[in-house]
Amino acid sequence: MSTKNNDWLYTISPKQKLIHLNFSEIWRYRDLLFLFVKRDVITQYKQTILGPLWYFIQPLFTGIIFTLIFNNLAAIPTGNGIPPFLFNLAGITSWNYFSTCLTGTSNTFTANQGIFGKVYFPRVITPLSVVFSNLLKFGIQLLVFVCFYLYFVFFTTKASNASPQFVIVFLPLLILFMGFFGLGIGMIISSMTTKYRDLTFLVGFGVQLLMYGSAVMYPLSYFKEKVPEYSWLVEYNPMTIIIELFRYMTLGIGDFSIFKILYVGIAIVLIFSLGLIIFNKTEKTFIDTV
Amino acid sequence: MKNKDIILKVENISKQYRLGLVGTGTISHDLNRWWSKIRGKEDPYLRVGETNDRSSKGDSEYIWALKEINFEVQRGEVLGIIGKNGAGKSTLLKILSKVTGPTTGNIKTKGRIASLLEVGTGFHGEMTGRENIYLNGAILGMTKKEIAFKIDEIIEFSGCERYIDTPVKRYSSGMTVRLAFAVAAFLEPEILVIDEVLAVGDAEFQKKAIGKMQDISRGEGRTVLFVSHNMAAVKNLCTRAIVLEKGSSTFEGDVDACIEYYISNNTNKETNLSYLSYNEDKILQKIEINNKLIASGKDLKIRFQLNLKAINSTNIHLGVYNFNDEKILHLSSEYFNKGYISETSEILNCEIEKNPLTQGLYYVNVGVVSDKIEVERVKKCLVFEVLNSDFFNCGIILKPSTLKAKALAEYKWY
Numbered sequence: 001m002s003t004k005n006n007d008w009l010y011t012i013s014p015k016q017k018l019i020h021l022n023f024s025e026i027w028r029y030r031d032l033l034f035l036f037v038k039r040d041v042i043t044q045y046k047q048t049i050l051g052p053l054w055y056f057i058q059p060l061f062t063g064i065i066f067t068l069i070f071n072n073l074a075a076i077p078t079g080n081g082i083p084p085f086l087f088n089l090a091g092i093t094s095w096n097y098f099s100t101c102l103t104g105t106s107n108t109f110t111a112n113q114g115i116f117g118k119v120y121f122p123r124v125i126t127p128l129s130v131v132f133s134n135l136l137k138f139g140i141q142l143l144v145f146v147c148f149y150l151y152f153v154f155f156t157t158k159a160s161n162a163s164p165q166f167v168i169v170f171l172p173l174l175i176l177f178m179g180f181f182g183l184g185i186g187m188i189i190s191s192m193t194t195k196y197r198d199l200t201f202l203v204g205f206g207v208q209l210l211m212y213g214s215a216v217m218y219p220l221s222y223f224k225e226k227v228p229e230y231s232w233l234v235e236y237n238p239m240t241i242i243i244e245l246f247r248y249m250t251l252g253i254g255d256f257s258i259f260k261i262l263y264v265g266i267a268i269v270l271i272f273s274l275g276l277i278i279f280n281k282t283e284k285t286f287i288d289t290v
Numbered sequence: 291m292k293n294k295d296i297i298l299k300v301e302n303i304s305k306q307y308r309l310g311l312v313g314t315g316t317i318s319h320d321l322n323r324w325w326s327k328i329r330g331k332e333d334p335y336l337r338v339g340e341t342n343d344r345s346s347k348g349d350s351e352y353i354w355a356l357k358e359i360n361f362e363v364q365r366g367e368v369l370g371i372i373g374k375n376g377a378g379k380s381t382l383l384k385i386l387s388k389v390t391g392p393t394t395g396n397i398k399t400k401g402r403i404a405s406l407l408e409v410g411t412g413f414h415g416e417m418t419g420r421e422n423i424y425l426n427g428a429i430l431g432m433t434k435k436e437i438a439f440k441i442d443e444i445i446e447f448s449g450c451e452r453y454i455d456t457p458v459k460r461y462s463s464g465m466t467v468r469l470a471f472a473v474a475a476f477l478e479p480e481i482l483v484i485d486e487v488l489a490v491g492d493a494e495f496q497k498k499a500i501g502k503m504q505d506i507s508r509g510e511g512r513t514v515l516f517v518s519h520n521m522a523a524v525k526n527l528c529t530r531a532i533v534l535e536k537g538s539s540t541f542e543g544d545v546d547a548c549i550e551y552y553i554s555n556n557t558n559k560e561t562n563l564s565y566l567s568y569n570e571d572k573i574l575q576k577i578e579i580n581n582k583l584i585a586s587g588k589d590l591k592i593r594f595q596l597n598l599k600a601i602n603s604t605n606i607h608l609g610v611y612n613f614n615d616e617k618i619l620h621l622s623s624e625y626f627n628k629g630y631i632s633e634t635s636e637i638l639n640c641e642i643e644k645n646p647l648t649q650g651l652y653y654v655n656v657g658v659v660s661d662k663i664e665v666e667r668v669k670k671c672l673v674f675e676v677l678n679s680d681f682f683n684c685g686i687i688l689k690p691s692t693l694k695a696k697a698l699a700e701y702k703w704y
Contacts, residue, residue: 120388
């Protein structure tokens with residue numbers, strides 16, 4: 001007599017639920033997440049002379065160039081007498097986090113096919129690790145922003161009108177929005193590129209184009225004033241809302257409305273869920289089509 | 291029947307692949323698929339598809355890399371999976387280790403499965419050996435705590451103590467593999483899937499690796515699925531095996547029976563009685579064996595016809611191999627004065643009066659050595675079969691226990 005014991009630990013089968021996210025499994029692999037983040041951080045600037053200093057240099061120089069071109073040359077006003085450099089730095093810092101999350105996760109499958117093809121672990125760990133390791137870079141860039149902020153406030157009179165708003169306590173939530181917005185889009189793109197590589201071409205210049213449509217180097221109000229017929233394009237871009245919110249929280253300028261916060265929150269939840277669904281659908285068989 | 295503790299159950303697993311380039315046509319196929327799904331119909335591309343035979347050309351773009359595979363594995367069992375290249379072994383292991391999903395069927399398991407499909411995945415050249423042990427261990431499913439607990443053992447097993455804090459990109463390829471295998475060897479899943487890892491490292495390390503595998507399976511009672519072309523290793527490690535052929539499992543059972551089935555089905559069954567050189571300058575012109583079917587203990591005679599232009603002090607070496615590629619006999623002419631190729635006789639014979647071979651297929655490699663340098667080599671020039679027989683002339687043909695030995699000997703008991 002054979003006693004059949006039917007309490008299987010798990011079953012591998014072709015059928016899958018719409019969202020098959022095994023949180024306990026992801027939790028079990030949390031060390032892997034940590035080690036991936038550590039790997040990304042320590043290997044990125046190996047064999048460079050300046051090392052992590054590059055984290056400072058990138059936003060600094062972009063800020064200077066932006067100020068020269070957009071404020072000094074094109075004379076875009078920042079509003080409320082905020083120093084243009086500080087204004088640009090705020091935009092760049094938040095934009096950078098979003099865009100590095102997006103580009104870093106958008107090639108998840110193609111860049112990791114070697115390892116994905118050989119060993120199983122929850123695939124979501126890989127894009128998540130990108131979001132977390134970029135968080136460190138974001139932290140450093142935020143520090144640069146804070147340093148210049150303090151400099152402008154205490155050593156010049158230029159930033160006398162800048163004042164952090166009370167809602168700054170929600171800054172962590174806003175950062176979460178940036179990261180998960182980038183992650184959501186990145187997951188969608190990475191899933192699509194396993195079969196159709198066309199999207200990889202789009203990512204490079206698409207991100208750059210999107211930057212111009214996200215109010216990074218101009219205030220939304222100025223855009224509305226100058227190009228009112230297309231302003232809805234910029235206005236309802238979730239990234240515009242996020243960047244405007246960031247500037248509102250830190251500098252006290254920009255657009256702030258509960259409606260838009262709700263809108264952006266819902267949009268990000270939707271995009272992120274869509275990303276998760278597509279990512280989950282892809283991860284099971286992508287190795288056959290990649 | 292005894293109570294079986296089945297830890298892994300594979301039911302009706304099939305896997306379909308699309309052949310050719312994924313490019314033009316996939317969007318239309320995808321749309322087609324989507325359209326029939328909406329109408330509640332069956333996937334139109336699942337119906338087509340042929341069996342997986344890489345050498346014959348088919349009409350369909352889709353093939354079944356695996357078709358309706360069923361088997362069960364008990365706790366503590368070491369199951370070998372044997373098959374030719376492209377028989378579907380790796381696909382099966384990929385499905386088992388969740389790298390890719392099956393097209394149909396289910397796999398049920400009671401334990402965590404970890405795979406060693408290829409060692410060294412996820413190593414990062416810029417990180418040190420120690421950092422890579424942590425990373426690789428975590429990729430394979432260990433927690434940091436588990437790794438920290440075992441790290442000294444892992445480093446010792448790898449034999450890379452001196453370089454452990456050096457970036458892995460400075461390692462030799464052998465050292466990388468050693469380190470990677472060491473991490474994998476200390477994994478502790480309930481079910482371990484291993485694919486061809488033994489083909490790495492130098493001889494010393496291979497021995498160590500096989501030993502570790504045996505420890506894992508025997509000593510620690512872990513369930514292991516083992517895929518290899520190395521029949522000797524399979525025989526050594528496994529208790530049971532399945533044979534895959536063209537995507538379906540054709541034989542299942544005791545490991546010896548499986549290997550025998552595999553060998554007799556996958557080697558040229560045609561025995562090869564003679565070898566003929568088409569180059570007149572070669573020393574070996576013709577090699578013949580007296581009989582393609584020889585009973586154990588009977589006369590085995592190999593006849594060489596040589597080119598007389600051959601140089602003096604030339605020896606002929608003859609190796610008899612079984613189909614596990616293990617050398618059973620080495621018959622060299624250098625111990626016999628007469629064996630030197632003389633300039634008068636173009637015929638040379640090698641004779642075993644009572645051959646000590648056990649039942650099975652054998653092949654012969656011949657080498658010609660002149661002044662300690664091998665000048666000519668013919669591989670698999672002869673293939674012959676040895677039949678079971680009454681070796682000891684006592685009216686009993688050899689029993690299975692005796693046949694497990696690689697060679698026989700005449701002996702006495704008194």
